[in-house]
Amino acid sequence: xxxxxxxxxxxxxxxxxxxxxxxxxxxxxxxxxxxxxxxxxxxxxxxxxxxxxxxxxxxxxxxxxxxxxxxxxxxxxxxxxxxxxxxxxxxxxxxxxxxxxxxxxxxxxxxxxxxxxxxxxxxxxxxxxxxxxxxxxxxxxxxxxxxxxxxxxxxxxxxxxxxxxxxxxxxxxxxxxxxxxxxxxxxx
Numbered sequence: 299x300x301x302x303x304x305x306x307x308x309x310x311x312x313x314x315x316x317x318x319x320x321x322x323x324x325x326x327x328x329x330x331x332x333x334x335x336x337x338x339x340x341x342x343x344x345x346x347x348x349x350x351x352x353x354x355x356x357x358x359x360x361x362x363x364x365x366x367x368x369x370x371x372x373x374x375x376x377x378x379x380x381x382x383x384x385x386x387x388x389x390x391x392x393x394x395x396x397x398x399x400x401x402x403x404x405x406x407x408x409x410x411x412x413x414x415x416x417x418x419x420x421x422x423x424x425x426x427x428x429x430x431x432x433x434x435x436x437x438x439x440x441x442x443x444x445x446x447x448x449x450x451x452x453x454x455x456x457x458x459x460x461x462x463x464x465x466x467x468x469x470x471x472x473x474x475x476x477x478x479x480x481x482x483x484x485x486x
Contacts, residue, residue: 300398300405309405311398319406319434322479323472326427344421346370347452348394348409351377351419355393355410372456377419380450380458386412399438402476408435418449429463434472436465 301310309318329337350370353359354377363371381387392411399405410417416435418428432447439445447463 300396302396302405302407309396309398311403311405316398317404317476317479317483319404319431319472322404322434323427323430323475325475325478326430326471340421343454347373347421348419350374352394355390357389369454372454373452376452376456376458377450380460384415384417384448384460386410386415386417390417397435397438402437404434404476406431406435414444415446415448418447420449420451421453422451424449424451424459424461426463426468428461429468430471430475432463433465433468437469437472442469 299312301313302308303310307318307320309316346367347370350359350367350373354374360366366374390410390412392408395408395411397406397408408416409419416432418432418435420428428449429447432449433442436442436445436447443465445465447465447468449461449463451459451461
C-alpha cells in the first residue's frame with residue numbers, strides 16, 4: 299500500500315521507502331543561480347496554487363470569491379480557460395492522484411488525469427523537464443503511450459502557456475534518470 303509523507307515528500311510502498319519522480323529527475327534542474335530565499339517563495343507559491351486548484355476542481359472551494367486570496371482569482375480563471383480550450387470540462391476523475399509503478403519501483407503524484415489525458419500544473423516557465431515528469435506519470439498506466447501529456451504553465455497575471463509532450467521521447471529520458479538514480483543509490 300502506498301503511503302505519502304507530505305512534510306518529507308517521501309513515498310513508501312508496503313513500508314519501504316521508494317524514490318519519487320521529482321527526486322529521480324532532480325539532476326535535470328539547475329537552481330544554483332537562484333537564491334534559496336527566492337526558491338522557497340516560489341515553492342510556497344506553487345504549493346498554494348496547487349491547493350486552490352485542487353479545491354476548485356474538487357468543487358470544495360468557497361464560491362464567495364471575497365474569501366479567496368485575491369492573487370488566486372486570475373490563476374483560477376486561467377486554469378478554467380485552459381480546461382475549456384482542451385475540452386477538459388467538469389470535475390477531473392483524478393485530482394492529485396498518487397501512484398506506484400510496480401515494475402520500476404518509483405512513485406509520484408499526478409496533478410490531474412482525465413480519460414486519455416494527464417495534465418501537469420506549473421507556475422514556472424515552460425520547459426522540457428516537465429515532459430520527463432509527465433512521461434513518468436503516464437508509464438504505470440496500461441495505455442501510457444496513448445495519453446496526451448499536457449502541461450499548463452500559469453502566470454500570476456492570469457495567462458497561461460501550454461506544452462504537449464511525446465511519451466516515448468520523454469520516457470526514454472526518464473529511464474536514463476532512473477538508471478542514474480539507481481546507480482547513485484548503490485544499485486538499489
